[in-house]
Structures are given as structure tokens and as C-alpha cells.
Amino acid sequence: MSLSIRNLTKSYVEPGGRRLPILNVDSFDIADAEQVVLVGSSGGGKTTLLNVIAGVTTSDSGQVVIDGTDVTTLSEPARDRFRALKIGYVFQTFNLLPAFTALENVLLGMSFSGRKVDRSHALELLERVGLNHRLHHRPTKLSVGEQQRVAVARALANRPSLLLADEPTANVDTANQDNLLKLIREACTENSVSLMLVTHSQDVASQFDRVEKLSDFNMPEAAE
Numbered sequence: 001m002s003l004s005i006r007n008l009t010k011s012y013v014e015p016g017g018r019r020l021p022i023l024n025v026d027s028f029d030i031a032d033a034e035q036v037v038l039v040g041s042s043g044g045g046k047t048t049l050l051n052v053i054a055g056v057t058t059s060d061s062g063q064v065v066i067d068g069t070d071v072t073t074l075s076e077p078a079r080d081r082f083r084a085l086k087i088g089y090v091f092q093t094f095n096l097l098p099a100f101t102a103l104e105n106v107l108l109g110m111s112f113s114g115r116k117v118d119r120s121h122a123l124e125l126l127e128r129v130g131l132n133h134r135l136h137h138r139p140t141k142l143s144v145g146e147q148q149r150v151a152v153a154r155a156l157a158n159r160p161s162l163l164l165a166d167e168p169t170a171n172v173d174t175a176n177q178d179n180l181l182k183l184i185r186e187a188c189t190e191n192s193v194s195l196m197l198v199t200h201s202q203d204v205a206s207q208f209d210r211v212e213k214l215s216d217f218n219m220p221e222a223a224e
């Protein structure tokens, strides 16, 4: 699916009431099945941008059109439905449900979409991220890197059309980094998924054709 952002602004309001501009993006596009890496300094707004695209956070103004739907016009429940059906999101903080096992987290991700729960697909994904020996562990019983791998499996479980991955290999060793990246890239290539992946790793970024630096297209100070 394609992504088209126009005139997007987002600010946070500080406790004292002062507005803190974070995003001001005139124009940013991802073509159908295109794989894009997003880099930029810490605190620059990368996670905020992904949250706005995913409809987890609302913007102040502008359009975020995903496959013909401007998600900024949707109600919160409609955004949740749209996300469950179309978007896979590997959150920077994973956001796994603590009361549920690794396998249950992936299965619940499937059930939210309203599609048939495909247990064998969930098991296959968890095996591909190297967690078939940790299926029944809850997040607190998993290492941070293992939690990250569950988050990647969950994000792919619904066969999304757009995958957002926020530093998805930040907490794993090199072997797991390579394995996760291979899985993400194969899943995207095989199913024509558009990918937006945030990383601080030069090694990861160098594997992609299109690398965008946030500060090259985001001018928050100009939004004032």
C-alpha cells in the first residue's frame, strides 16, 4: 500500500502550557511495496511520526493517506480497526501484554483484526524469530531481546500492508539482528508490504536502497 503525508504538524503541550513543535512535514511518500529506512537524532520525532502514521497519536493538522484513507479523519475506534487490518507496528517499547505468553500475544494481535486466528502462522513466525522454546513465557520472563522478537512476530502476524518498525533490532545481538532483518525484509518482499523502519545502526541502514533522514524533511521550528 502507499503512504502519502501532506502538511503534517504535531506538537506536544508541556505542563506549563508551552507548545513544543515536533513535526512539520510538507510532503513525504512511500510507494507500494517500497522499503524505507528512517534515521535521525534521538528526540527528533521519529517515534512520534510512526505513532501518527499508525493512528496511535493524533496530529494537529495535515493528511496521512494510507491506501486512499486519510487516517487523520478517522475516529479513534476506526483508527484502531484500520491499524489492526492494515498496519503492523513494532513499537519501540514493544507494548506486549504482560498477562499473556509470547504465543498468546501474537494470537491476540490476530484476533483484534477480526480475521480467523491462524495458530500455525503464529507458531511459524515465532519459530522464525527463534522463540519456539519460549512460546509459553510471559514478557517478564523473557529477555528484552526476546520481547523484541515477539513484537516483530506479532507485527507480521496479520499480514499487514504497511509495516512500521521502530528500532526493531536495537536490543538484540548481531546474529538476531541479521535474522530479524532477514525476516522483515522477506515478509515485506514476498507480500509487497511497504516498510518504514527506524534505526540508529549504520549497518542496518546500509542494507536498504532508500534511507531518509528525518531532519531533511521535518522542519518543526518553521511551524511556529
Ligand SMILES: Nc1ncnc2c1ncn2[C@@H]1O[C@H](COP(=O)(O)OP(=O)(O)O)[C@@H](O)[C@H]1O
Residues within 6 Å of the ligand: 012, 013, 022, 040, 041, 042, 043, 044, 045, 046, 047, 048, 049
Ligand atoms: N507524550 C509526550 N509528551 C510530551 N513530549 C513528548 C511526548 N512524547 C515525546 N515527546 C517529546 O517529543 C520529542 C520527540 O520524541 P520521539 O518522537 O520519541 O523522538 P525519537 O523517536 O526521534 O527519539 C522528544 O523531545 C520527546 O521528549
Ligand SMILES: [Mg+2]
Residues within 6 Å of the ligand: 046, 047, 048, 092, 166
Ligand atoms: Mg524513538
